[in-house]
Amino acid sequence: MSLIVTGTIGIDTVHTPTGSAEDVPGGSCAYFAAAASCYTPTRLVAVVGEDWPEHHRAMLSGFSGIDLAGLETRSGSKTFRWGGRYLENLNDRETLFTDIGVLAEAPPAIPEAFQDSQVVFLANTHPAVQLGFLDHLPERRFTVADTMDLWINTAKDDLLKLLQAIDGVVINDSEALLLTGLRNPIDAARAIMDLGPGTVVVKKGEHGAVLASGSDLAVLPAYPADSQQVVDPTGCGDSFAGGMMGWLAARGRWDFAELQTAIAWGTVSASFTLGSFALDGLVDLDMSVLEQRMIDYQAAARVGELASIRS
């Protein structure tokens, strides 16, 4: 089933306790599409400025599953730039700078050839922009959005309208708390469901994820990673969403069992992002590599058999 993602492409500068990466490809849309394109062809809609480096374009073009027909390069505009520094715990980070650039202008158009998309992911951007995209996706059947603290604080009315119009939300635990006032992620997920979407995934970073859909609940640990395997958390949440939505679009259904499987694939995809700077961990991934990691993950996260205590 056709998958489309809208969101940001940026030029990132990231500092971690063990290294730095300057002016590397980033943005919610890039991470999502790079992860999702392993599972299913992925249509990308985003806008960059004329300063967008040619080698960034080359890298993104290297993902054969991404259709870049919706990527606009706008003359006279500047690409979104973000810089951040992760603290020693690698779970918290501070933003060093944000040059919003072309994101302050009109959003990119959804090409006519993409307007029949059925599975839609609205990666993080202003909720009014997210909502506007939906007008051009009349055949959408399953629409999920991400958001962030900035929009919860500054554009809550638009965000509440968006929530009424979509089927699912993927959100960080800290953002779920900010939006609902509820610290317990299950409470928060249910409160967000009361605002509209039938499915909510609360991402807990190194602590895994919670999925609530209807009256069903699922919980997953993160892929077990020691400190050698934790290089750069940037984009892990978007890659998680990419793995999840890529799986659902490939399967063409989103019943609870499929959603539960999808968040496991999201976890697997995110583990590759985590292990390298920028998009590097997602380059040259294919389903056979993903499946091997899924097998390792299933082995590590197995919940015990219900063997008798007498056997």
Add this chain to the structure above:
Amino acid sequence: MSLIVTGTIGIDTVHTPTGSAEDVPGGSCAYFAAAASCYTPTRLVAVVGEDWPEHHRAMLSGFSGIDLAGLETRSGSKTFRWGGRYLENLNDRETLFTDIGVLAEAPPAIPEAFQDSQVVFLANTHPAVQLGFLDHLPERRFTVADTMDLWINTAKDDLLKLLQAIDGVVINDSEALLLTGLRNPIDAARAIMDLGPGTVVVKKGEHGAVLASGSDLAVLPAYPADSQQVVDPTGCGDSFAGGMMGWLAARGRWDFAELQTAIAWGTVSASFTLGSFALDGLVDLDMSVLEQRMIDYQAAARVGELASIRS
């Protein structure tokens, strides 16, 4: 296989954001034994003072799987008392008072009839006392200990000696960090393994647990609990250990697959402790109730099938 637990029995006063419980049965040994005794007969070794309330004794005696032959009531001594208050997040707590009482005196004796015990859990107390118990357990085959920040800070040499003498450790994430200086729980578990024990479980509270044994790793989420199901976290770690060790003793083996199953049972047992004040959630539990919750837990924590994306 015979299971023995040594540790503390106390009189607890607990305040949570939603309620309080005063002078209720508590202590590491009580929570452990109450949980473990569902799986296998559990020998308890502890000492209380003459002030220990008769209804506390009646409650503990009500757990038919606990053998109280090693419970000493010492004349002229006072029972250990602890009071604590949980913060709004229910993950952090402050100690209001600690009256160490009889714990400052000679430890209880291990009855001769208990000295052939094969599976041993040294619940939290001074590591020199934990080590001393081992002299009276010559037939032990699998010995696991818990510890806490107090002993890491004040009795580290004794703790390091203990670690050389045992097979496994069950420890909180914050204590694992304190002991090793390593925040990543997998790194910390491996560093503790370098100090002696072949198996380490790092408990992450609401975020589940990590198991490291030899070169194997397992990760589990906590049982999914919304805020209505989180009443009193006191004793959850001890109940987790009780479920884990009870299972291992019942099965009579502790290979990695069995350890992985055991931490799932520990998670299930702890979920009952969490849902009520003091030991109340563990009263009248039996394997059929535990198995039903295990089935629910397995369903919620299922890691997706490895179905083809084309099927």
